[in-house]
Amino acid sequence: MALLNAAGKSDPNTILRTVPYCAWLGLSARVDGDALILDMPFDPKLIGNPILPALHGGVVGSLLETAAIVQTIWETGSAKLPKPIDITIDYLRSGKATESHARAWLARQGRRVVSARAEMWQEDAAKPVASFRGHFLLR
């Protein structure tokens, strides 16, 4: 899988379409100013709590981890998919049955490891559903 094009730049949407799990979740990316934002459409299969209803905690984690991975490739120009080492997810609000968004940033970029942060929200970016931090191995 080629993560980078001939010019050495990554196309987040190509990555998201090529990774089967990301395609299955329906993830897509867009650039907003200098930020990369991931969008995840709602689908009934994503529900973890039918009573509320709320998105599954693992769906929230999947979107956040993917945002961190795509951001890492975007910023580092890594030709390989970064491997997760450890992650922590703070669930702040329940994820509703609606579209979700996430963005990530790198707190620290070393030669072998990056420390990434990410946040997920739905209608209101000021009311995050979850926040994430994790370490990824670059090679």
Added chain:
Amino acid sequence: MSDPSEFWKEAMRNGMGQTAFLRALGGELLKFDKGIGRLRLPYSEKLIGNPETGVVHGGVITAMLDQACGMAIGSALDSPMGMATLDLRIDYMKPATPREDILIESECLKITREIAFARARAYHTAIDDPIAIATGTFMLMRFAMPEAR
């Protein structure tokens, strides 16, 4: 079935703890009793996070570990309660082997009035050679019992 705790345990055994997302991933409940949960996730193409190697996405492991922690807590409760994940920490010890089933074993560590604690491990064949381990904290939410029949 007038005893609420029996009603709850029976409902949980019958798969009330299953979620749409667990079913969509293809996950199966193996055991679910007295604070211990065991689940299996058969390998499938849609779970792949790295198309070059066929290794499943970390988010898949996260979902299974989250689910397993919640179920271990659910099976330890005497009365029905809602549950919401507050915090989940996952250490990815090694990549999952492509085309192999993933097993998850979870344990409820402690239940308090408002909060419950659990941990879970994902592995292929040996639990002491884990793919990932998780520690989760969950908020408990009381809700009204269904009418006893």
